Amino acid sequence: MTKSEQEIPEQETGFAKINLALHVRGRMAADYHAIETLFAFVDDGDRLTADHAEALSLAIEGPFSAKLDGDVDDNLVLRAARAMAESFAPGRGAALTLDKRLPVASGIGGGSADAAAAIRLLDRLWGLDRPLAHYEPLAAGLGADVPACLHSRSAIGRGTGIALDFVDVPGLSDQHILLANPGVPVATADIFRRWDGKDGGALPASDLDALFAEARNDLEPPAIALVPAIGTLLAAMREESERVRMSGSGATCFALYDSHHDAVTSANAMRARFPAIWTMTGRMRRSACTAASAGPQTMAS
Structure with a gap:
């Protein structure tokens, strides 16, 4: 060397x-x-x-x-x-x-x-x-x-x-993403403490579209109650994409798109409406597992 x-x-x-x-x-x-x-x-x-x-x-x-x-x-x-x-x-x-x-x-x-x-x-x-x-x-x-x-x-x-x-989530690696954060830090413990205690059922074994139709983030309601700006941002993002959700305990929200152009266009629109937000666009990493395991399963409808 x-x-x-x-x-x-x-x-x-x-x-x-x-x-x-x-x-x-x-x-x-x-x-x-x-x-x-x-x-x-x-x-x-x-x-x-x-x-x-x-x-x-x-x-x-x-x-x-x-x-x-x-x-x-x-x-x-x-x-x-x-x-x-x-x-x-x-x-x-x-x-x-x-x-x-x-x-x-x-x-x-x-x-x-x-x-x-x-x-x-x-x-x-x-x-x-x-x-x-x-x-x-x-x-x-x-x-x-x-x-x-x-x-x-x-x-x-x-x-x-x-x-x-x-x-392996079929089609996920083809997706482009917009991440948007209203600029409010959220403590995970605070959100979990506000969870309603109701078990809404297991994750569906399904494709990408069904994940947004049938699955959920149970921490969204308590996060929105604590930080209403999250709900406002989610509503605006849903005008741009059908695949929108809050990540984790918040406050970052995300939207998936079929093209880089659509993700960037949406990012520009969100910043125009909410000048103080943070945004990042990117692409989803490939689903295939490189870990030493039995190998990736496939989520299929």
């Missing part, structure tokens, strides 16, 4: 996560809830770089860096890096830089996606060369969404979201 090659930092994307559907099935011990959710991922998100160093460190920059300035030492990226070093590379260090492009506390993975990106990135930087499945227990210890974000492939999550069944 040449000196110039050694000086090029490793890079990884913390892919934005969406919940195509999220059914809350009941309460569990220790204030957890049993859910069934269909995770999917966008081809863009936060950016993480790493270079060789004697110790672990994290610098945060980007549009939403100010929201994390006071929590660098407890940031999930650094926690993931420490766990990786302790378990798989004792004594190793890395200088990490997070370009924070996704809103904080917004229902699209955020810190979980960044932690997952750190695991993938350090696996390469430190030459560990292990399959992603090897890191699933470590990821689960960092948060319920981190295992799904580790693979960044469509999957049904059950329990707290950690138990994953990878699925």
Whole structure:
């Protein structure tokens, strides 16, 4: 390896996560809830770089860096890096830089996606060369969404979201997406506390259109009650697309389109109506699972 090659930092994307559907099935011990959710991922998100160093460190920059300035030492990226070093590379260090492009506390993975990106990135930087499945227990210890974000492939999550069944949703990878956030951070615990306690049934095994006709996000009603701007934004987006939903516990909403042009046109229309919102357009990542598992299932009607 040449000196110039050694000086090029490793890079990884913390892919934005969406919940195509999220059914809350009941309460569990220790204030957890049993859910069934269909995770999917966008081809863009936060950016993480790493270079060789004697110790672990994290610098945060980007549009939403100010929201994390006071929590660098407890940031999930650094926690993931420490766990990786302790378990798989004792004594190793890395200088990490997070370009924070996704809103904080917004229902699209955020810190979980960044932690997952750190695991993938350090696996390469430190030459560990292990399959992603090897890191699933470590990821689960960092948060319920981190295992799904580790693979960044469509999957049904059950329990707290950690138990994953990878699925291929027909037509999903052909879809373009608009993400829109009204600029209001939402605490997941606050939304779950407002859930009505009613089990509306399991996720349908169905195609993409039926997911929006038959499935739901059970956290939408309590999120809208807490932040009415979410409901206003969803209503406006539904004028542009039939495939619209809030992701996770909010406040980010998403709409799917058949073309990049339609997604960008809709983004422009939303910003014209709501100048303060954050938007991002992208494409859905392919559904095929690359994890070491029994292989992806297929959701079919």
